[in-house]
Structures are given as structure tokens and as C-alpha cells.
Amino acid sequence: MSRASRPQSQAANEGLRSLFNLAGRVAVITGGAGLLGMKHAEVIAAAGGTSVLVDLPQACPEDRAVELSKKCHCDSFGIAANIANPGEVDAVSDAILRKYSRIDILINNAANNPKMEASSDGEWSRLENFSLEVWDADLRVGLTGAFLCSRTFGLEMAKRGKGVILNIASDLAVIAPDQRLYRKDGLPESEQPVKPITYSVVKSGILGLTRYLATYWANAGVRVNAISPGGVYNGQPQTFVTRLQQLIPMGRMANVDEYQGAILFLCSDASSYMTGANLIIDGGRTCW
Numbered sequence: 001m002s003r004a005s006r007p008q009s010q011a012a013n014e015g016l017r018s019l020f021n022l023a024g025r026v027a028v029i030t031g032g033a034g035l036l037g038m039k040h041a042e043v044i045a046a047a048g049g050t051s052v053l054v055d056l057p058q059a060c061p062e063d064r065a066v067e068l069s070k071k072c073h074c075d076s077f078g079i080a081a082n083i084a085n086p087g088e089v090d091a092v093s094d095a096i097l098r099k100y101s102r103i104d105i106l107i108n109n110a111a112n113n114p115k116m117e118a119s120s121d122g123e124w125s126r127l128e129n130f131s132l133e134v135w136d137a138d139l140r141v142g143l144t145g146a147f148l149c150s151r152t153f154g155l156e157m158a159k160r161g162k163g164v165i166l167n168i169a170s171d172l173a174v175i176a177p178d179q180r181l182y183r184k185d186g187l188p189e190s191e192q193p194v195k196p197i198t199y200s201v202v203k204s205g206i207l208g209l210t211r212y213l214a215t216y217w218a219n220a221g222v223r224v225n226a227i228s229p230g231g232v233y234n235g236q237p238q239t240f241v242t243r244l245q246q247l248i249p250m251g252r253m254a255n256v257d258e259y260q261g262a263i264l265f266l267c268s269d270a271s272s273y274m275t276g277a278n279l280i281i282d283g284g285r286t287c288w
């Protein structure tokens with residue numbers, strides 16, 4: 001490299017780095033104490049941002065935030081709240097604004113996702129047995145919760161003229177579940193577990209929410225996108241893993257940290273001309 005070109009390439013590197021820089025930005029992560037929520041928070045921290053982990057009291061978001069701060073040497077904040085309750089969402093917003101005076105990013109990540117592959121009692125999950133109580137409870141977290149958080153935190157961002165909402169959908173927002181994955185040997189048809197209908201409905205609805213909000217706030221500086229991740233390997237039964245791998249062109253499930261690049265891209269200025277999109281990250285599963 002010539003001497004003259006060095007400062008130029010340094011400037012280009014700095015420009016690129018600043019695209020992904022989240023220093024000074026505050027990110028609210030619902031379901032933040034869960035498996036992927038913590039990973040989203042780690043990448044926000046690595047980019048210099050502050051994560052607020054919002055989760056149910058039994059998930060101990062305050063303790064998870066302390067762990068995150070120690071692990072990543074970052075500032076983070078945990079708040080116990082049920083996002084399906086509008087009063088609790090307002091209280092979370094008040095607490096964040098009192099502490100940080102700003103909200104820059106919302107990751108709508110919380111959802112009920114029962115692990116049917118590891119379930120020994122799946123009769124309840126079948127459409128013919130599916131109860132209205134479970135239907136209401138699942139929609140209440142995955143859709144109503146995302147709506148309430150988007151309304152409260154998104155309005156705050158729109159007021160300031162800048163912000164990002166990232167909705168966590170699923171490959172099952174794009175394709176139907178392949179119920180053969182969840183079959184258990186020896187069980188009669190009427191007792192075979194299935195992926196619940198609510199999972200498909202919530203995740204498809206999340207894509208509708210994404211497009212609605214993206215256009216609603218397009219001129220208010222609030223960008224709204226979704227990612228549709230494929231299944232993360234987390235010690236699932238080997239029969240399930242073997243069956244699922246056969247449906248994935250890349251031949252494997254995702255590692256738990258393989259969505260972090262996309263999270264950072266979509267939460268930062270690196271995606272500044274992107275809104276209303278759904279980024280599918282699934283090892284190619286939905287191509288087949």
C-alpha cells in the first residue's frame with residue numbers, strides 16, 4: 001500500500017466500523033433473559049450499546065443483566081415485566097427513560113415456543129385438542145406483547161425521529177411446520193405431538209406487524225425489520241436433529257451465536273436503507 005493511500009483506507013475502515021457502532025444506544029430486548037435474548041444482548045454490548053433485558057420475574061432478568069455486564073464489561077439493565085400487560089410495558093418504559101433518557105432499539109423477541117421435540121405429552125398440541133386458553137396465551141405474548149412494546153417504545157423513537165425495531169420471527173413464519181419432525185415411536189396418531197398452530201400464526205403475524213409498522217413510521221425515522229431464524233441446536237433429541245438436518249441444505253441446525261451478525265446489521269446504521277424486510281437465516285431450509 002502506498003503512503004498516500006493509507007490515510008484514505010484508514011478513513012474507510014473507520015467509516016465502516018462506525019456503521020456498526022452502537023455506542024450510546026439503548027436496546028430493549030423482550031424475553032431478554034432467554035437463550036437467544038442473551039445472545040442478542042451480547043452483540044449489542046460488543047458494539048458498545050446498552051441492553052435492557054425485559055423478561056418474566058421467574059426468568060430473573062435482573063440477575064441475567066448482572067451476568068451480562070460482568071461477562072461483556074458493559075452496562076446493562078434487567079427489568080421483570082410481563083409484556084402482555086400494557087401497564088407493565090408503560091412501567092418498563094418509564095424506568096428506562098428515568099435511567100437513560102432514551103430508547104433507540106427494540107427487539108421483539110419474547111414468544112412461547114414449546115419444545116415439542118422433547119415432549120412426552122403432546123396430545124394437547126394437536127389441533128383437535130388445542131385449547132382456547134393456550135391459543136389466547138400464546139397470541140397474548142407473541143403478538144399482543146410485540147404490539148404493545150412496539151406502540152410504546154416505537155412511539156418514543158418516532159418522537160425523537162430515530163430508532164429501530166427488530167422482530168424475531170422464525171422459518172415457520174415462511175413455511176408450515178413439518179409435523180413428521182416431532183413424531184414419537186409407539187404413540188397412536190391421536191397422541192402424536194405437533195408444533196402448535198399458534199407458533200405459525202404468531203410468527204406469520206409478526207411479519208405483518210413488521211410491514212405495517214415499517215410503512216407507518218417510514219417517514220418518522222423508525223425502521224422496522226424482521227429476521228426468520230431456523231432452529232438453534234440446544235441439546236435436542238438426536239432423532240429430531242437427524243430428521244431436521246435432512247430438511248436443511250446446509251445439513252445442520254444453527255449454532256446459538258449465528259444470528260448475532262444479522263442482529264447487529266439490522267439494529268445498526270449498517271442497514272440504514274432497509275425497512276419492512278424479513279431476513280431469512282435458515283441454512284437454506286426454506287429454499288427446499
Ligand SMILES: NC(=O)c1ccc[n+]([C@@H]2O[C@H](COP(=O)([O-])OP(=O)(O)OC[C@H]3O[C@@H](n4cnc5c(N)ncnc54)[C@H](O)[C@@H]3O)[C@@H](O)[C@H]2O)c1
Pocket residue numbers: 030031032033034035036037054055056059081082083084109110111112113141145168169170171228229230231232233
Ligand atoms: N431457539 C430457536 O431455535 C428459535 C428458532 C427460531 C425462532 N426463535 C424465536 O426466537 C425467540 C427467542 O427464542 P429462545 O429460543 O431464546 O426462547 P426462550 O424460551 O429461551 O426465550 C423466550 C423468553 O421470553 C420470555 N417471555 C415469555 N413470555 C413473556 C412475557 N409475557 N413477558 C416477558 N417475557 C416473556 C421467557 O421467559 C423467555 O425467557 C422466540 O421468539 C422464538 O420463537 C427461536
